[in-house]
Amino acid sequence: MPKIVAERSDAIPSLDEVFREYGFEGASLSTITEKTGLGKGSLYHFFPGGKEEMATAVLGEIDEWFVTQVFEPLRNADDPRSAISDMFRSVSRYFRSGSRVCLVGAFALDNVRDRFRAQVRDYFAEWCGALASALTRAGCPEPDAAALAEETVVAVQGALVVARALDEPEVFERTLQRVQSRLLAAISGEEQR
Amino acid sequence: MPKIVAERSDAIPSLDEVFREYGFEGASLSTITEKTGLGKGSLYHFFPGGKEEMATAVLGEIDEWFVTQVFEPLRNADDPRSAISDMFRSVSRYFRSGSRVCLVGAFALDNVRDRFRAQVRDYFAEWCGALASALTRAGCPEPDAAALAEETVVAVQGALVVARALDEPEVFERTLQRVQSRLLAAISGEEQR
DNA sequence: GTCTATATGGAGATAGAC
DNA sequence: GTCTATCTCCATATAGAC
Numbered sequence: 001m002p003k004i005v006a007e008r009s010d011a012i013p014s015l016d017e018v019f020r021e022y023g024f025e026g027a028s029l030s031t032i033t034e035k036t037g038l039g040k041g042s043l044y045h046f047f048p049g050g051k052e053e054m055a056t057a058v059l060g061e062i063d064e065w066f067v068t069q070v071f072e073p074l075r076n077a078d079d080p081r082s083a084i085s086d087m088f089r090s091v092s093r094y095f096r097s098g099s100r101v102c103l104v105g106a107f108a109l110d111n112v113r114d115r116f117r118a119q120v121r122d123y124f125a126e127w128c129g130a131l132a133s134a135l136t137r138a139g140c141p142e143p144d145a146a147a148l149a150e151e152t153v154v155a156v157q158g159a160l161v162v163a164r165a166l167d168e169p170e171v172f173e174r175t176l177q178r179v180q181s182r183l184l185a186a187i188s189g190e191e192q193r
Numbered sequence: 194m195p196k197i198v199a200e201r202s203d204a205i206p207s208l209d210e211v212f213r214e215y216g217f218e219g220a221s222l223s224t225i226t227e228k229t230g231l232g233k234g235s236l237y238h239f240f241p242g243g244k245e246e247m248a249t250a251v252l253g254e255i256d257e258w259f260v261t262q263v264f265e266p267l268r269n270a271d272d273p274r275s276a277i278s279d280m281f282r283s284v285s286r287y288f289r290s291g292s293r294v295c296l297v298g299a300f301a302l303d304n305v306r307d308r309f310r311a312q313v314r315d316y317f318a319e320w321c322g323a324l325a326s327a328l329t330r331a332g333c334p335e336p337d338a339a340a341l342a343e344e345t346v347v348a349v350q351g352a353l354v355v356a357r358a359l360d361e362p363e364v365f366e367r368t369l370q371r372v373q374s375r376l377l378a379a380i381s382g383e384e385q386r
Numbered sequence: 387g388t389c390t391a392t393a394t395g396g397a398g399a400t401a402g403a404c
Numbered sequence: 405g406t407c408t409a410t411c412t413c414c415a416t417a418t419a420g421a422c
Contacts, residue, residue: 025218026304106302108358111219124358158351165301165317
């Protein structure tokens, strides 16, 4: 399907798709041309830095989505409990119930990690930090909160790997359910003390 | 350092290293030549199918290691409890406490997954199956065993992703500790009934 | 801004001497 | 078995007309 592209940001969703499907090295300029509907001329007009700039832009867009949809709600919500539930809903939607890969995670395992080191690092650090913050405000003691947050982020990433390896997206939803109930249990447990 | 290469299998460890470090697409023939110490002539003599055959051979070698070191012990050990402990020790050693990537997991997230679909699939399916078998024989009821096994494999893969993304290998060891105690707790819990 | 044509390099792979 | 030379192809990137 042809895309309507009038400015740089209109191309980002297609670029996101392409990198997710083919990986950074696997996404050739001709593939990108095809999937975005933009010729090389336009592509280099919008992204003078070439593929690397395209990927940086996509990572930036992903980060922005997570910041507004996930990280900020976790950090600022009046009700941290429901912010955590919202996180699971958003994440499930974002990863299409396990049939969509995490581009940042894929970059982390790839040799391109070093080229996008800061963006990759921050994404995971922010996620862990924001979730730990919500857990703490929900009554979970500090060290447990950090551990639970890390466990949750690890589970999400692992589930995406295994789901794709087995071609069984259900692994992802099962995992989300499991860690979510574990988090909520940890919170109620604390509140009862 | 130069390698002593007299037969095909002598090249596998170097190939394994190269693919782990550069990924499948990122590992060019000149990189491979350099790291294995073999010229293109020798390389194509040993692997007429080129890069794809090299990767297949590496995946086969990895699988064989896991079958003998991890899967068979899990399935056959007289004492499933200690087989499970052994698994965690072997896995920690194999992944160098989180500083080594899982090549199969990396392939799963990459677009090369489809080219090695069966090998990628089997690796994870076998791991889950073998661990579930050990858990069942240790007294864990069937459905719980499968869920716990899946959770464990998911955690290992996720920990490798996050450890590499954050440049913090400790994430891996922490995760192993956590899932190990959870498994052992589940088993003792069952045995007390 | 978007196109076509093109430059240049390195990729994977092969041939054939030794 | 291992080497060097070479083939072909497609990659990223650029130039310049429109």
